[in-house]
Amino acid sequence: MKHSDFNRLDLIILDGAEYRVSSHDTDGIVLAGIAAPHITRSITHGELEELLRSPRFRYVAEGASRAVAERGLIGLPEHFRDLPEAKRDIALWRHLYVEELLRYVDAGLSKRTEASVNAILPAIIGAVEMAIRKRQRGLVKRAGRKEALHTPPCAKTLLTWKRDYVNSGFNIMALVPQTHRCGNKRHMLPGERAAFDALIAEYASPLRPSIDGIHERATNLYADFNRGRAEQDLPKLKPPSRSSVYRAIRQMDPYESYLQRHGADAANKKFALIEYGVQVLRPMERVEIDEWEVDLTTLIFDASLLDQLTAQQATALEVTRLVVCVAIDCATRCVVGLTLSRSTSSQAAIRTLEMVTTDKTAIALSLGCRAGWHQGGRPEFIAADMGSAFVSEDLKIACAGLHARLMNPAGGVAKLRSRIERLFGTFSSHFVSRFRGRTFSNPVQRGDYNAEAEASLTDQDLLEAFVTYIVDVYHQRRHAGLQGETPADCWNRLVDKYGLPTPVDAMDRRAIFGVELERTISGRGVRVFGADFTCDELRDAYKHRHQRSVRLRFDQMDLGWIAVEIDGTWYPAHDLSGALTGISFYQWSAFAQTVMEHNRERAAVSAEILHDGFPAPHTRETVASYGYRIARLSGLSSLPEMAYLFDLDLRALLMGDRHSVERLARYTGCDPAALSNGALDASNPRRLQLGVDPRNKVMSAKDRFRFCPACLGELADGHLRSACLARTDWLIDANHVCAEHEIRLMTITPRKASRIQPDLSSLVLQLTAAQKAMWQPDHPTSLECYIAERLGGMHGGRWIDDLQLDVIIHTAEVFGAMASRGANASWQDISADERRRHGCIGADVLTEGPAAVKDFLHDQIGRGRHGNDYRKAFGKAFDQFYFRKDQPAYRPICEVMAKYVGENFRFTGQEKVFGILTRGIQPTTLRSLCKQHGIGTKITSLVLKAQYGIRAGESHVVDPALIAELAPKLRDLLNAQDAGRHLGICVEVLRTLIADQLLLPDFRFNNRMMGFRPETLDAFLGTWVAPTKIRKTRRKVACKPLTIFARAHRTRTSHVLLAADAAEVNFTYDRRKQGLGALGIAEKDSAAVLERLRIFPRNRAALASTDSTGLKNHGKIQ
The missing domain is CATH 1.10.10 (Arc Repressor Mutant, subunit A)
Incomplete structure (x- = not known):
């Protein structure tokens, strides 16, 4: 369509700039700017048609005229419709008079003089009032109706209205009254x-x-x-x-x-701008989750007993406000998760997130709801606030397991989570207001209302009411945010359109939300909360593997099967009974509690029978006391005899154990402090009262122990301990000869540190065995021979000759047990004969010296990759030495073992092994050496492979000298990611620079792995970011960053660099950035660069044909 009726006084506003129509023809119009420098602009008729429908274009008829300018000065709006109604009515009334006058003048019935107008004024007034009456009374005439008429003007006023109307080009705006400008307004002084x-x-x-x-x-x-x-x-x-x-x-x-x-x-x-917010299309595309302290006081009590309480008792119950954690689907406004708790916690948030992924129809039907609650699924995006429950690591782990992005917008800005905040407002106004005990949102609204005294709901009642309201009321109500559609109907409509959200399978549910435990494997599998679970993998692990404990996870809503981990893989294990299928943990707990209460009631029935059985154990004490008195009369009053009679631990009595002494006092009917026979002297634990006669007080030797080898050799092994300690004549200092065999008693002189240790039971057994070997020369052992030599005062110059004899025997037994049974085997059932054989094996090792001890430990426990591995490698033997490391007698043995551990186990620094400081071995694996020198493991392994032909993984042993030689060179080498950061560009742009040979790496392993030196990158930047290539200007220049320019024109950054260099175009430089990222192309230079890029494909093809992978000079670190 052609527009040719524009006037020179017409005003056109295009993109905020004012224009006049300069000329027009059949092709279009030419506009001239009103403001200097009067820029002209041409518009075709087709473009003008598009602009007329756009808000960018405004056409004001005669907008550049004087009348329009004056109208702007007096404060009138642009459009007549925007006037106040009163002024608009006055203008329309004046317009009737003026048009009627112009009709008379055009017809020649009047002139434009005051006298001529006075002649026709009554007729004009009558015509105007008749038109007003018709408009006011409508179609039906009725007598007595009031009519509102304005006072008619005089001839002079009418002529003034007509003159203003005609001079304005018959614009009704000229008839608007200017009464707002009336009045004597005083202007203030400056x-x-x-x-x-x-x-x-x-x-x-x-x-x-x-x-x-x-x-x-x-x-x-x-x-x-x-x-x-x-x-x-x-x-x-x-x-x-x-x-x-x-x-x-x-x-x-x-x-x-x-x-x-x-x-x-x-x-x-207050002045927040209202927007549409986050736009979502699919169900579960965005889920908002938040916590809200319910504006309702709740009773924490068993609901079944509430009706049985009086008013005073009900008032005394605990009253509190619960916290509800809710999740809402933003697309459909459906509530997809809800939990109720006493306080905010991450576990409540995780349980809510678990409900989001499940079908909750069973819960709704069990609470009496008429509709289902099937809304839910795997969320794609989760929005929560900055509360402690939503920034916890546990919730982040759960979201990561669901592959859902968790975002925590800034706190205090409710519009960032508008759906959930609006839902809480609905709960407060439409749900909480139905119950007594409401706390209201602030003290002003609450007034004098006592919410605590009015509380009537229990926590269970509140939960049931919440679920019922959400399922049967909220989901079925018309929602204003959904244009009147209900949330349930919206969910069904969007599911039909986009399909159901992705579900969460049972194994993932146990991995994400399951409760994790650790149990021991048995023949029946694993036992959890009183039920046995098993599978083929568990049975195979029990029979053929050394793994005895497994991790397991179970779903609290279904105990029918659990997930167990075996060698890093999770397998399903089912309930053997099959009774737990579909049973939740909460149902099972309630059932177990019911059974326990029933058993407790039945146990109370037998309380009388059980009470009658209590005196029976005291009979033993009575018999024991009676037996003690008989023993005293018979002269059997030694400490070993009483220990044997009363089944007491003789070693504990010798060590002065308080419980053993009290037990002995209870059997004998005496006070522990008043025992005079058969007990330890309170003043000296080494003093024994071994006779009925108070004068028969003997004291064991302070610096030596004696025994008769002939007496011990004639006795059986089962009576060695009691027979040895029963011979009181051996413990008398004055006796040096056995009265029975007239053989001189043998003496052991222990070190000073062992004189306070009266427990010689283990030593007596070994000494007895050694003396039996002396009388049986056909079956001697190395340990027995060595003990005989030591007891005989002979020394062979061995390194263990200075060690205490009981330390040698104990160490030999431990080493022998390690060799015969293994380090981690049980040693509880070792007999005396087996200990003797074990001691023989360990004695062979000890007598050969420390080197043999180290070789023995190397065969038994091996080497370790970490320092703390030696504890597990020693197994049962670790405690045998660790708890004796502070005894000086064991220090030589601990020093040898600590030296071995330091040589074969790695430590981070100086650490103690069996109480001895050790530095550990030097690292030899690739990972440890790279960590020591501060270089990358991956780049080092590639260098070894490319330069030396060595294939080494992280755990492989490599030459430390070789790594130390490469470390200074590799430490300064940057990979592609670090080189990109150094240049201020991304890795993809860096690879294009390498492909076009603008930048050559110092070391190249393959198409993706390469190394750069910092000086190479600095030289590259010095070439392209040199001062000669930077545009020098002090004004702000419109430009576009280099990488954005390349992306906008679908070309490489390297091509833009080459094109700009060929066109001799200088770059702009942004001081806020660094490297190539600071370079830009000015808008006025864009055309020249693009012109070069159009003829660049030939050069680009030639550049692509270059063998960019043949950088042989960069294949070796110099």
Whole structure:
């Protein structure tokens, strides 16, 4: 369509700039700018048609005329419709009079003079009033109806209206009354205006003064002004009225004034811009989760007993406000998860997230709901606030397992989670208001209402009411945010359109939300909460593997099967009984509690029978006391005899164990402190009272122990201990010869540290065995021979000759047990004969020296990759030495073992092994050596493979000298990612530079792995970011970053660099960035660069044909 009726006075506003029509023809129109430099612009008729439908284009007929300009000065709007209704009615009324007058003038019945108009004025008034009456009364005439008519104008006024109307080009805006400009308005003096504006500005203050306060200050200010003016004989100034102060305050910026009075947060909240928010299409595309403290007090009590309480008892119950954690689907507004707890916690958030992924129809039906609650699935995006429950590591792990992105918007900005915040408002106004005990949102709304006293719901009642309201009320109500559609119908509609959300299978559910435990494998599998679970993998692990404990996970909503981990793989294990299928953990716990209460009631029935059986154990004490008195009369009053009679631990009695002494006192009927026979002396634990006669007090030797080898050799092994300690004559200092065999007693002189140890039971057994070997020369052992030599005073110059004899025997037994049974085998059932054989094996090792000990330990426990591995490698033998490491007698043995551990196990620094400091072995694996030298493991392994032909993994042993030689060179080598950061570009751009040979790596392993030296990258930057290539200007130049320019024109950054260099174009430089990322192309240079890029494909093809992978000079580190 062609437009040719434009006027030179017409105003056209295009993109905010004002134009006049300069010319027009059949092709289009030419516009000339009104403001300097009067830029012209051509528009075709087709473009004009498009602009007329766009808000960018405005056409104001005769907008550049004087009348339009004057209308703007008097404050009239652009359109007649925007006028107030009163002024619009007056203008229309005047328009009737003016049009009627013009009709008379055009017909020649009147002239444009006041006298001629007075002649026809009654006729004009009559015609106008008749038209007004028709418009007011409508179609039906009715007598007595009131009519509102304006006072008619005089001839002079009518001619004035006609003149303004005609001069404005018959524009009705010329007839609008200008009464708003009437009045005698006084203009303030310059100094007065400045003082008044400063006073008005005080309204925007954190002190928040009122309008009356500002008016009072203005009155006082003008009083001071007038006193000064009176002294200068100047007239007084009239102070502004309250309405003037009010109008001045109303003219202030409302946002700025509110910001100064109430703060930034309050201002942003009050003047928040309303937007559409996050737009989602599919169900479970975005889920918002948050916690809300319910505005309702709740009784924490068993609901079944509430009806049985009195009013006073019900008041005394615990009353609190519960916290509800809710998840809502943003697309359908359906509530997909809900939990109720006493306080905020990450576990409540995780349980809510678990409900999001499940079908909750069974829960709804069990609580009496009529509709289902099937809404849910795997969420794609989860939005939560910055609460402690939603920033916890547990919730992040659960979201990662669901492959859902968790976002925590800034706190205090409710519009970032508008759906869930609006839902809490609905709960407060539409759900909580139905119950007694409401706390309201603030104390003003609450008033004198006592919410705690009015509380009537229990926590279980509140949960049932919540679920019922959500399923049967909220999901079935029309929702304003869904254009009147219900959330349930919206879910069904979107599911039909996009399909159901992705489900979470049972194994993933146990991995993400399951409770993890650790149990021991048995022949029946694993036992959890009283049930046995098994599978083929568990049975195979029990029979053919050394693994005896497994990790397991179970779903709290289904105990029918669990997941068990075997060698890093999870397998399902089912309940053997099959009774737990579909049973939840909570149902099973309630059932177990019921069974326990039933058993407890049945056990109470047998309480009398059980009480009657209590005196039976005291019979033993009575018999024991009676037997003790018989023993005293018979002369059997030694400590070993009493220990044997009363089944006591002789070693514990010798060590002075308090419980053993009290037990002996209870059997003998004596006070523990008053025991005089058969017990330890309280003043000296080594003193024994071994006779009925108080004079028969003997004391064991302080520095030696004696025994008769002939007496011990004639006895059987089962009576060795009691027979040895029963011979009191051996313990008398004056006796040196056995009275029975007349053989001199053998003596053992222990070290000083062992004299406070009266427990010689293990030593007696070994000494007895050694003496038996002396009398049986056909079956001697190395340990027995060595003990015989030591007891005989002979020394062979061995390194263990200076060790205490009981330490040698104990160490030999431990080493022998390690060799015969293994380090981690049980040693509890070792007999005396087996210990003797074990001691023989260990003695062979000890007598050969420390080197043999190290070789023995190497065969038994081997080497370790970590320092703490030696504890597990020693197995049962670790405690045998660790708890004796502080005894000086064991220190030589501990030193040898600590030295071996330090040589074969790795430590991070100086650590103690069996109480001895050790530095550990030097690292030899590739991982440890790279960590020591601070270089990358991957790049080092590639260098070894490319340069030396060595294939080495992280755990492989390599030459430390070779790694130490490569470390200084590899430490400064940068990989592709670090090189990209150094140049200020991404890795993809870096690879294009390498492919086009603008940048050559110093070391290249394959198409993706390469190395750069910092000086190479600095030289590259010095080439392209040199001062000669940077545009020198002090003005701000419109430009586009180099990488964005390349992406916009679908080319490489390297091609843009080459094209700019060929076109001799200088780059712009952004000082806020670094490297190539700071370079840009000015808009005025874009055409030249693009022109070069158009002829660049030939060069690009030639560049692509270059063998970019044949960088042989960079294949070896120099």
